[in-house]
Amino acid sequence: MPLLTASDLQAIGLTLQVAALTTCILLLVGTPLAWWLARTQSWMKKPISALVAMPLVLPPTVLGFYLLVLMGPHGPVGQWMQALGLGPLPFTFGGLVVASAFYSLPFMVQPLQNAMEAMGTRPLEVASSLRSSPVDTFFSVVIPLCKPGFVTGAVMCFAHTVGEFGVVLMVGGNIPGVTRVISVQIYDHVEAMEYADAHRLAAVMLGFSFVVLLTLYSYNGRRTQGLTA
């Protein structure tokens, strides 16, 4: 008997796809959001920060439930999708990615925002005095100086998406090859009393999480030692 079943491998492949796509989307969406939060003096900063952080404290089922309502055929997002001639999002791969993006948003935004705030405004002022436009400065100064924040955000986002369960069940359901990710697969194994199968897959997750966090901490430790100029 192989170490992992075909459906296990399918779940792993699907999980990696969801996590990779979610991370890419959040790098694109989270970066400007973190930049705005780090720089703004607006009264909107606190409410927006609270909204971004909500997935950290909400039960995933609550988040999943509201996303389901919003994206369902009678929800505003569902109606809008239909008007655009696109299919419904719930119980599809696309819906799963959208839900994951909301769920993992704070894991991307908070490390980025911290890095950008720690950088301060001085490097921006120096760059502008050296004829660098704001967009130029963002790419040539902000991104390189905030690299540890980007690495932390991307890694945490990826790992957190790999580990999600509640939101997936609410929004994605349990469709093999479409929305059945590792955590759901483990749940299925346990439900079916296949403890040996559950063990193998759970051990893979355990090892994965440990290695990811160890790598991240080692990287960040090295960075802080190297950059105290």
Add this chain to the structure above:
Amino acid sequence: MNGLQCQVMLQRPGFTLDVDLQIPGHGITALFGPSGSGKTTVLRVLAGLEPQARGRIAVRDAVWQDSAQGIYRPVHQRALGYVFQEASLFAHLNVESNLKFGFNRTPVSERRHGWDHALGLLGIEHLLARWPRELSGGERQRVAIARALAASPQLLLMDEPLASLDMARKAEILPYLERLQKELDIPVLYVTHAIDEVARLADHLVLLDAGRVTAQGPTTELLTRLDLPLAHGDTAGAVLTCTVQAHDDTDYLTTTTFDGGTLIVPRQAVETGRTLRVRVQARDVSLTLQHQTDTSILNILPGTVTALAANSPGQLMVAVEVGASTLLARVTTRSAAALGLVPGMAVYAQIKGAAILG
């Protein structure tokens, strides 16, 4: 007009900056004043880092800001160099890439020197491959100055570039700053609260207090104006620009001339014809009515008292015009009364000591 004209106003809670500056096209202009007087704010307004500031800023023929006409160039479109108190090098770039950051962004038509010109001026050729974290504080500040110059600025702004350095590091950088003072053909605005830096580097001086200009003019003139605070206190004194005329190797002396006579100083290792900045402190100058001959003092200059002002209890500060220059002498009120010192009186200034600033 090849200098800088700036007439700006900036209001903040509890502070108003309202200045009108005329800065010559070359040489160092020091912005001097107590902390909170708005020195750094002036630099930030000039740089465009304070967008709320209203007014007009023109550098050479370019108008950077004219609020009345709705002109406001953002920072990156103002050809300036800004040296901050801390060197603020980009930690993710090595020295060479730091230096090229501004140079590469300068249009070829605006480049006035090769990118390595600034290297020579600041003596940092050997540091190119290093990283900012591997440099000493003094080296970092030199790289920061070179980086600003490599972007071919029309105006160089320096905000207390020595303030975060210890004495040894300051001594290391000062000769380079003197070189900039002599060789740069752009206006340099230099913020400081150290009078010895003013005396040593500044050709022109702007005194700031509570967001307003209290005086501006040539340093030599402002240092000896008794109506200004600079001419009082323990460190008050005149700065003279002296030309080296001859060396006497037997007595180990150097003879120089300035706008007012001859000044003999300890032997200097500079060629004849070169200029020296010499500081003559008020406490090293005494006054006599007759030319003393049987004295150990070498420098005795005839002059005219132009003004007297109370200094500290029992002491007066006396301004003495010597040719086209003015010296300060600190005398006791008793001596002043005994000599009957009044403006217009002819006196001899005896100079007991002079500090060579470089």
